[in-house]
Amino acid sequence: MVTIKSKKEIGYMREACKVVDAVYKKIEKEIKAGMSTWDIDQIAEKEMVRLGAIPAEKGYRIGIPGVPDYPAATCISVNDEVIHGIPSKDRIIKEGDIVSVDTVALKNGFNGDAARTFMIGKVSNEAKRLVEVTKQAFFEGIKYAKKGNRIGDVSHAIGEYVYSKGYSVVKEFQGHGIGKEMHEDPGIPNYGRAGRGLRLEPGMTLAIEPMVIEGREDIIELDDGWTIITQDGSLAAHYENTILITEKEPEILTLL
Ligand code: MF3
Ligand code: CO
Secondary structure (H helix, E strand, O other), rough: OEOOOOHHHHHHHHHHHHHHHHHHHHHHHHHHOOEHHHHHHHHHHHHHOOOEEEOOOOOOOOOOOOOOOOOEEEEEEOOOEEEEOOOOOOEEEEOEEEEEEEEEEEEOOOOEEEEEEEOOOOOOOOHHHHHHHHHHHHHHHHHHOOOOEHHHHHHHHHHHHHHOOEEEEOOOOOOOEEOOOOOOOEEOOOOOOOOOEOOOOOOEEEOOOHHHHOOOEEEOOOOOOOOEEEOOOOOEOOOEEEEEEEOOOOOOOOOO
C-alpha cells in the first residue's frame, strides 16, 4: 500500500530519520581498520538506543520459510558483498576496504532508512570512483523525485547514470516506500523506463537506494540466507536516503 503521510506523521518520519543521520555521523568518526563489523554494529545500535529509537532491522522477518530473522541492528557488506552482510566479530575491516552500512531506526512508530559506503583509509582509485558514482546515482535519481513525475523517471535516471559510468545496477533488490512499515509500496527499481509507474505526490516518503556493482550485474545469496555478494567477485557499493516528496524539491530526511 502506498501511504501519504500527514503533517504529524511527517514530523515522526523526520525524527526517525534524524536518528539515522546521527548514527552515520558517529560511525563516520569512529570507523577504522582493525574493527570488526560487529563493533560497527554495536556503535550503531548504542547510538540509536541513546537517541530513543529501536533498531528496526533486528528481528526483521523477511517472510521466506527457512530464512532466519535478521540478527543485527545493521547490515554491513564489505567489498564484494553487495547488501545484507551480517555483522560478525570475525570480520575485521582493513585499510583499503569499502564497507557498506545499512540501518533502519524506528521511533514513534515510524521508520527511517539509509545506507552509506565508507572507505577505510586509503582505497584504490577504482573503489573510490565506484563509491562516488553510487552516491551520485542517488542524487541523479532524486532530481526527478518531484510531484507529478513517476517512479520510472527516478529509476531511469539512476540506471542511466550508473550505466554511463560503465557499472551495473542490482536488479533483484530495490528502493521502497517507507513509513510505519520499513518496506511499503511502491518498489523503486534502480533501472527502468521513464514515464512509467506510480505518480509522485507530496507526503510520500521513499527510500531510494542505488546498489551498484563494478563488474557484471549477477549476484549470489550466501548460505546464511542473507548476505548478497557479486558473482564475479567485483566490488559493490550502496547509498540510500529516505526522502520526502513535497510541492517543490524533495527533502532528504536522513541527511542533515
Ligand atoms: N535496510 C534495508 C533496506 O534498505 C533492509 C534490510 S533487511 C533487514 O531496505 F533485515 F536487515 F532489515
Ligand atoms: Co531501504
